[in-house]
Amino acid sequence: MSDHTVKSYDDDLASLKQMLAQMGGLAEEQLANAIDAIAKRDTKLADRVIAGDEKIDALEHQIEEKSILTIAKRQPMAQDLRQIIVAIRISADLERIGDLAKNTAKRTHAISEQMPRKLVSGLTRMGNLAQEQLKNILDAYARNDADKAILVWRSDEDIDALYNSIFRELLTYMMEDPRMIGPCTHLLFGTKNMERIGDHTTNIAENIYFLVHGKAITEERPKKDSTSTTNYNLTT
Amino acid sequence: MDASTRTPTLSHNPRILAERETKIVAHDVNVYYGEKHAIKDLSIDIPDRAVSAFIGPSGCGKSTFLRSINRMNDTIPSCRVTGDILVDGKNIYDRDLDVVQLRARVGMVFQKPNPFPKSIFENVAYGPRIHGIAKSKADLEEIVVSSLKKASLFDEVKDRLDHSGTSLSGGQQQRLCIARAIAVNPEIILMDEPCSALDPIASARIEELIDEIRQNYCIIIVTHSMQQAARVSQLTAFFHLGDLVEFGDTDEMFTTPKDKRTQDYITGRFG
Numbered sequence: 001m002s003d004h005t006v007k008s009y010d011d012d013l014a015s016l017k018q019m020l021a022q023m024g025g026l027a028e029e030q031l032a033n034a035i036d037a038i039a040k041r042d043t044k045l046a047d048r049v050i051a052g053d054e055k056i057d058a059l060e061h062q063i064e065e066k067s068i069l070t071i072a073k074r075q076p077m078a079q080d081l082r083q084i085i086v087a088i089r090i091s092a093d094l095e096r097i098g099d100l101a102k103n104t105a106k107r108t109h110a111i112s113e114q115m116p117r118k119l120v121s122g123l124t125r126m127g128n129l130a131q132e133q134l135k136n137i138l139d140a141y142a143r144n145d146a147d148k149a150i151l152v153w154r155s156d157e158d159i160d161a162l163y164n165s166i167f168r169e170l171l172t173y174m175m176e177d178p179r180m181i182g183p184c185t186h187l188l189f190g191t192k193n194m195e196r197i198g199d200h201t202t203n204i205a206e207n208i209y210f211l212v213h214g215k216a217i218t219e220e221r222p223k224k225d226s227t228s229t230t231n232y233n234l235t236t
Numbered sequence: 237m238d239a240s241t242r243t244p245t246l247s248h249n250p251r252i253l254a255e256r257e258t259k260i261v262a263h264d265v266n267v268y269y270g271e272k273h274a275i276k277d278l279s280i281d282i283p284d285r286a287v288s289a290f291i292g293p294s295g296c297g298k299s300t301f302l303r304s305i306n307r308m309n310d311t312i313p314s315c316r317v318t319g320d321i322l323v324d325g326k327n328i329y330d331r332d333l334d335v336v337q338l339r340a341r342v343g344m345v346f347q348k349p350n351p352f353p354k355s356i357f358e359n360v361a362y363g364p365r366i367h368g369i370a371k372s373k374a375d376l377e378e379i380v381v382s383s384l385k386k387a388s389l390f391d392e393v394k395d396r397l398d399h400s401g402t403s404l405s406g407g408q409q410q411r412l413c414i415a416r417a418i419a420v421n422p423e424i425i426l427m428d429e430p431c432s433a434l435d436p437i438a439s440a441r442i443e444e445l446i447d448e449i450r451q452n453y454c455i456i457i458v459t460h461s462m463q464q465a466a467r468v469s470q471l472t473a474f475f476h477l478g479d480l481v482e483f484g485d486t487d488e489m490f491t492t493p494k495d496k497r498t499q500d501y502i503t504g505r506f507g
């Protein structure tokens with residue numbers, strides 16, 4: 001899109017986008033480290049993730065302030081206004097993603113050294129998928145690429161499907177060995193965190209679509225997390 | 237006139253046009269000042285009982301088209317208008333049309349408030365008197381009071397109707413001009429940048445006034461304030477270099493304009 005007559009208006013919007021890119025980068029890093037920390041039961045790394053969340057929170061506030069100031073100064077219209085509203089919304093999703101990474105990292109402390117490695121592999125797979133989705137959606141945002149956003153939005157199904165299978169897997173371990181109930185519960189919550197990160201990523205996808213097209217995605221996305229309605233016969 | 241021959245200029249299909257009766261139909265209108273081609277093949281339907289805003293860069297022809305709706309362009313010797321402009325289905329450029337009568341039906345408010353150097357009362361009473369609208373002195377007084385009330389000026393001037401119109405503040409003068417326009421029972425009110433000489437509070441009062449009276453008139457407002465157009469109008473027309481580029485529901489024009497030129501203009505990207 002061509003430039004504004006008032007140059008500093010372009011600077012305002014560019015710096016908003018830049019802050020968001022920075023926030024996205026931090027969220028990616030936090031997520032990667034959280035997955036790593038829990039997989040390797042690296043409590044030092046986990047603590048770094050926990051401490052690092054502050055930076056993401058601070059950026060969210062900066063984006064909010066910059067947005068409000070830009071609206072007040074420029075009275076943005078059309079795509080410019082959407083750019084700002086969408087920045088506010090995406091920063092809220094990134095902030096939540098940061099929280100979920102932090103929450104996952106925290107669980108590293110609760111999982112004992114002796115836990116069989118294979119138990120963590122499900123969470124790692126989920127985490128990698130969530131990470132990839134996040135990377136793709138940040139890429140789509142940087143390029144205003146609504147088509148790519150839609151692809152990410154559709155592929156949230158994969159995360160949901162994987163979550164459902166890991167949920168069953170962990171339940172099976174717990175039934176086989178009740179001593180595993182403690183760590184498996186943490187892994188289950190961690191896995192659920194990844195599923196929710198996937199949901200925030202789809203929110204971001206919807207916002208990118210809205211930013212570009214000025215309307216909501218109308219397509220119906222197939223649903224998805226069936227674990228809340230799954231029955232397990234624990235006696236068998 | 238055969239509607240099917242009309243060049244489509246609507247990028248949107250304005251909902252408001254479907255809901256309201258059409259008051260003004262312009263068909264293939266061209267306006268020239270000598271060699272200068274100021275309005276090019278313009279076709280538009282303007283609804284009754286709604287506010288339509290004309291926006292666009294200076295010199296794009298907003299005032300020219302506005303003036304062609306009450307044949308004010310007739311007073312400019314070099315100016316030539318072709319095409320049809322119909323009000324309630326009647327071509328206002330027909331030979332048998334009484335221009336004085338037309339201007340009573342199509343009132344106009346200008347950028348600079350221009351009250352007559354007469355009393356507030358006389359400013360409003362003038363029109364009804366020359367058009368023979370008032371049957372008696374009491375009737376005339378009634379018209380003046382109700383017009384001042386409709387223009388939300390009455391409370392401020394009721395104790396000094398004999399004071400000169402020019403003694404009022406800019407905002408009050410502009411409302412006096414609106415009262416003067418309303419006094420002859422117009423059907424259409426044309427406003428050419430009515431707030432550009434006013435401070436923000438006086439502008440807000442004019443906007444409020446437009447909002448109050450819009451149910452009863454077909455109002456067209458030319459404005460340079462995008463925010464004002466977005467606030468007061470239901471339809472917006474974007475002009476550029478004599479072309480009507482896009483005409484649609486105001487809500488859509490300011491959120492999802494279809495034409496790149498409209499988008500660039502409303503977002504402040506016009507070079």
Ligand SMILES: Nc1ncnc2c1ncn2[C@@H]1O[C@H](COP(=O)(O)OP(=O)(O)O)[C@@H](O)[C@H]1O
Pocket residue numbers: 269272274292293294295296297298299300301312314
């Ligand atoms: N009386 C006139 N004589 C010659 N040219 C005119 C006259 N009035 C307007 N124009 C020209 O016609 C074009 C449209 O002007 P106008 O309708 O006043 O634009 P706007 O109201 O959108 O600023 C401009 O190029 C302007 O210079």
Ligand SMILES: [Mg+2]
Pocket residue numbers: 298299300428458
């Ligand atoms: Mg003008």
